Amino acid sequence: MESTTPSPPSSPEAPKPRPVSRWPDRIFVGFVGIVGAGVLALALAIVAILVYSARSSFNRFGLAFLWGSTWNPQTEVFGVLPFVAGTLITSAIALLVAVPLALGSAIFITTQAPRFLRGPVGTAIELLAAVPSVIYGLWGIYVIHPLMESTVEPWLKQYLGWTGLFSGPAIGLDVLTAGLILAVMIVPTICAVSRDTLLAVPESQREAALSLGATSWETTRVSMLPYARSGIVGGVILGLGRALGETMAVTMVIGNIDKVPTSLLSPGQTIASLIANELLSSISSLQVAAILECGLVLLAISLLVNVAARVLVWRVSGGRVVGVGVL
Amino acid sequence: MSSSGSNMSTPASTPPGTPSASSATPPPTIQRKRRGMGVWIAVAVVIVVIVIVVGLGVGLGWFKTSSSSKASTACGPGSTATSAPGATDFKGEGSTLVAPLMDQWATSYGNGAQLTYDPAGSSSGVTAITDKVVDFGASDYPLTTTQLNAIPGVVTIPESVGAVVPIYYVPGIVYPTGVSSLNFNGSVLAQMFDGTITNWNNPALQALNPGVSFPTATILPVHRTGGSGTTFIFTSFLTADSSAWASSYGKSPVWPTTITVGTSASGNGGEADTVGTTPDTLGYVDLNYALNSASSVGIGNVQNPSLAFIRASVVDTVSALHDLSPTLPTGTQTWYNVSYLNAPGKTDYPIVGLTYILTYSDLSSAFSSYSLANAENLVDFIHWAITVGQSWSAPLYYAPISSGLLSIDNATLNSFTFSGASIPVCVPTSGSAPA
């Protein structure tokens, strides 16, 4: 809306209005617009540089790169499948563990907990989200890895080995451990978004159910969860988006083997950990190009997932972006 | 909002009947909020400025205690140099095997120049010098002729000698009295690393270690991720000592992808750490890392061609170096066929390898932003490293390079040019030797 000169009053002693110059406004719009264009340029630059740096890999492998399951730097045969598999498996484990825990916590915080607890618990969860990834990795190596290797994995092999999911030696540095660490990292995201969407449910809904004699759980189940469903799903997908791109913690506990994992106890490699491990230590420029092409695949996957999440979260919160503290 | 409070008190016209909001002083609430806003902005700006100033100022002031005093750079007698080398900061990247020695050199090399060395693995050194993002790369695997041709102008300068040892962590082993480590040979190691032998209590290993009681645990071999010079040295040894390994896998900086057994680790440090914290593992690292890892990690004795089981030490590495006289190429040729494995002497340690500095001899055309000071600095450092720096080798469990290697390296350094002119190399008086 452009500023307009105020209309002169009819009274004779009113001061004569000065014409307002439009140039400062135009310069401001231009300047701010250029800066804004910089953000667009950043997005384009990321894609452009990655595509350009990966061109030798594109030329050599074409589309077959997407389902190639061999990653052999010596014979220079590369394919992204082992890392897509590693990424999907670790993220799936993370979601399976994190979603029930996060949702349960969110329900507890919004319905069961006394009001005075809401603040501190909410703060604690946002602190969890603020812990850097390397610290989760360090903790994973020194606390979780020995636990997995000495207790959890042998137990899984003994009692659930018949499922075929737990074959192979119990090293403790494998996709299962990586998935569990990822779960710990995405719980705060899912919990915060779920909590916010549950809090956004109108109190009247709850009161109506309670007044009809529903128990606390029934109230939650009937009046709040359906209302908050798309927001919660959006939060879950947001958590998935974060899990897909996590690098440091995963690199430290996943075992770093460039093959499709055959069991939950196999070491593997996600695309993010591949880049962290091998971008500098490649033995040929084709390998570097292949690694950057994997990066493009990761970028595409995580952007798609994040767009889906934002759409779902926006819809339920009326256009307001929730969970700002746990980006 | 009252940022233009003075305007508000004199509107163009006041409709009759409104309360006189145009009194001389604005209501108290608005005034108070005006003050608060200014304070907050001022505080924020001051904090930002302090953070940046502290970060920069402190950095350029407080910490430069040890390196701020420029060491004497006078060129000593016999030197043909006409000026002291320029002191500039420079970067190296590559082998983790030689990282402890490089770190020591970075600390001890005086001259006011600072070396930043990033141990990201040998192949990262090769890639980095190919891309020219560093001043030199360090690699424990030499480049083949084909690879050398892909990097025109690159030279190879061997600068240290290291020993690669097998390490293991098997809590269930019971040693007889007088024995504290296991014996290995190349053939058994090859079978253990590729999955032919699966358990610690196997006959082949037992035969080498009579009296030792092994658990039935499964062997978990640990290899290196990415392109590793340590892997190259180790697989070269396995190729030389095991015909089965030679025909299936050969020697290479990348661990054979056809081997399905085992897990991997990043860097010598990661390998030592993985072995030290995971039971029943078997790995291979440089001697320095092996000696510095947890006490529960065992260092294996390796059988040499004289059939003696040798535990690696500086003395045995030095004797291996001197008992072998392979034909040495020049700095511009490939060093791929130079091998210090399986030296013939009775006490020679069999798994010995060189670490090479890779850089360019025509410094002005390779590094377009180089000044003469940069070039002199690089040449001076390399010269220092292969002479004065070698006195740091033995304390860190490396062997100093032999005189044959030194003369080839000097010849290579003398061929360095900057803008067509050769670069004066001082007889090094900069930098300190161990006390």
Add this chain to the structure above:
Amino acid sequence: MKFDHHARRKLFSHAIAVVTGLCVIAVLYPLFSIIYTAVIKGGAVLFQAGFLTDVPPNACSIVACKTVGIGPDIEGTFILVGLAACIAIPVGVLAAIFATEYRTRGFGRAISFTADVLTGAPSIIMGAFIFGYFVLYDPTIVYSAITGALALSAIMIPIITRTAEEALRTVPEATREAALALGISKWKATLRITLITALPGVATGALLAVMRAAGEAAPLLFTALGSNLPFQGFNQPTAALPLLIYNFALSPYSNQEKVAWGATLFLLVAILIANVATRYMIHRLSRRYAGM
């Protein structure tokens, strides 16, 4: 007592309450475990004299083993994050202003959407992109504080844009219209009124982005590269706390492991304090501007 249908429903509801309570405990356990482990393993070394100013131990070589400190890394983190903030905060806030104040243009919506989508981009991709660009453009500064700061700002810009935009949109339209009705030009109104009203939200976003950047290691792996030396110059590799933790975590040397935990404890405490301070400051700022 009759175990009738109603009692069973109540029992089930209580059981669910217990289960969800256990969920909260399970969710909060890692936080306490991390803090506890950091205190146990790193507490002793953190309070050694000189820890915050000395250089880190290198691979246990003869001279270097004697010092145990994270001085260069603290310094490096300040410099990298400070530089990144100097780039990212103005760019992010100005882009957000364009996206909200001039929203009717499709361009504004495109910026908003792009920033939103970029917040989900993995941080390692930002590092790889800056690395790839500088290898082509100027290889000598690939490993430098400049590239490290650029990679961090690439992560911060989308976050700041999005949260600033968020905050600017909560400013009621009436405020803007009042300013314009008084004859203030649009650019003045935007900067001095709308932006100041939205300051709590904008500041939150900026501080969140800064705290996130302070903890990131992935984008610095191929840019700042890390170093054991104090700050050498903007075109030289620079140390950073998260890089130190990553490198020393994978080390077999016990003194390096202790330094890693000491650095972890330091970083955790710093983030905790920053979080609490941010919250308090925003609370005070919001109260000042509440009801405007």
